[in-house]
Amino acid sequence: MEIKSRKNKRTSILVILAILLVSSISGNFYFISKNFSVIKNYDEFFQKYQEKQQDFDSLQEKLLNLEKDLNQISQVEEDIIKIKQEYFATIKQLEDDILSGKSDQKIAYLTFDDGPYYNTYQFLNVLDHYNVKATFFTTSINGEKCYDKKSENCLLLYQEYIKRGHTIANHTFTHGIYRGLYNSTESFITAVKRQEEVVQEYTKIGYTTNIVRFPGGSRTSGRLKNEIIEELRKMNYGWVDWTAQDGDGGTLNSKEQAWNTFTSSIDENIEVVLFHDYNNITLSILPDAIEYLQKQGYLLFPLFYESNMVQK
Numbered sequence: 001m002e003i004k005s006r007k008n009k010r011t012s013i014l015v016i017l018a019i020l021l022v023s024s025i026s027g028n029f030y031f032i033s034k035n036f037s038v039i040k041n042y043d044e045f046f047q048k049y050q051e052k053q054q055d056f057d058s059l060q061e062k063l064l065n066l067e068k069d070l071n072q073i074s075q076v077e078e079d080i081i082k083i084k085q086e087y088f089a090t091i092k093q094l095e096d097d098i099l100s101g102k103s104d105q106k107i108a109y110l111t112f113d114d115g116p117y118y119n120t121y122q123f124l125n126v127l128d129h130y131n132v133k134a135t136f137f138t139t140s141i142n143g144e145k146c147y148d149k150k151s152e153n154c155l156l157l158y159q160e161y162i163k164r165g166h167t168i169a170n171h172t173f174t175h176g177i178y179r180g181l182y183n184s185t186e187s188f189i190t191a192v193k194r195q196e197e198v199v200q201e202y203t204k205i206g207y208t209t210n211i212v213r214f215p216g217g218s219r220t221s222g223r224l225k226n227e228i229i230e231e232l233r234k235m236n237y238g239w240v241d242w243t244a245q246d247g248d249g250g251t252l253n254s255k256e257q258a259w260n261t262f263t264s265s266i267d268e269n270i271e272v273v274l275f276h277d278y279n280n281i282t283l284s285i286l287p288d289a290i291e292y293l294q295k296q297g298y299l300l301f302p303l304f305y306e307s308n309m310v311q312k
């Protein structure tokens with residue numbers, strides 16, 4: 001009995017020991033496996049973290065470069081505005097001196113109405129050849145399609161004017177002299193605002209213009225003229241007619257007719273010359289017209305808001 005109970009006692013001790021051993025091993029194993037899984041997850045996490053860090057770094061670098069570029073862009077924009085202001089202030093001073101008789105210099109502003117047309121490229125090329133900057137009074141009669149070459153997107157010309165250093169002005173969206181443009185002050189102003197949006201959109205750089213030319217000339221607006229001018233003034237717009245032309249807005253039968261009309265209209269110290277960039281006769285006399293003006297002592301500039309020729 002004693003032996004049996006001792007045996008039992010030993011067995012119980014062994015069982016307890018066995019239980020303790022197993023539980024300790026499994027506990028350890030549990031602990032190890034738990035630890036192992038944490039480490040494994042941590043590695044994955046760390047790897048992911050490093051990847052994110054790399055993404056973040058490269059994005060940050062991109063952002064910094066973009067900010068640098070944006071700063072450069074706004075710096076360039078500021079420089080352009082400053083240079084333009086200085087350039088136009090110099091011309092304005094010259095105008096003042098001419099008008100007061102202090103200077104015997106002469107100025108001609110070449111202006112082209114009713115574009116953009118596909119033909120406009122040829123006018124731009126002639127101007128480039130003489131390194132002459134001009135002003136384009138734009139309208140949207142034709143929309144996207146060129147009047148003279150419907151397969152071409154004429155709206156690209158808005159950027160072309162800017163690239164080549166010319167100024168863009170507003171000739172109203174519709175040009176609808178006989179289609180309601182002059183029905184009321186409101187209809188005219190609406191057409192000016194719509195064209196302003198076109199200029200801003202298609203120059204891609206938000207170019208703004210504040211010079212308008214009445215389609216048909218300011219007299220065409222009749223009894224509305226003063227009210228329209230008042231509204232334009234509120235919008236900080238100036239307006240301009242012309243002092244010289246080759247008659248291409250009407251019926252031009254020959255190069256000779258255009259030339260005679262043009263040369264006989266040049267008789268003032270400051271001229272605003274009206275041309276239409278759809279007219280092939282004008283295109284054919286343009287080189288001679290530029291040379292003629294230069295020989296007569298005219299300096300050719302693009303028109304600008306502050307000019308005495310732009311009425312406010």
Ligand SMILES: [Zn+2]
Nearest residue numbers: 113114215216
């Ligand atoms: Zn016109």
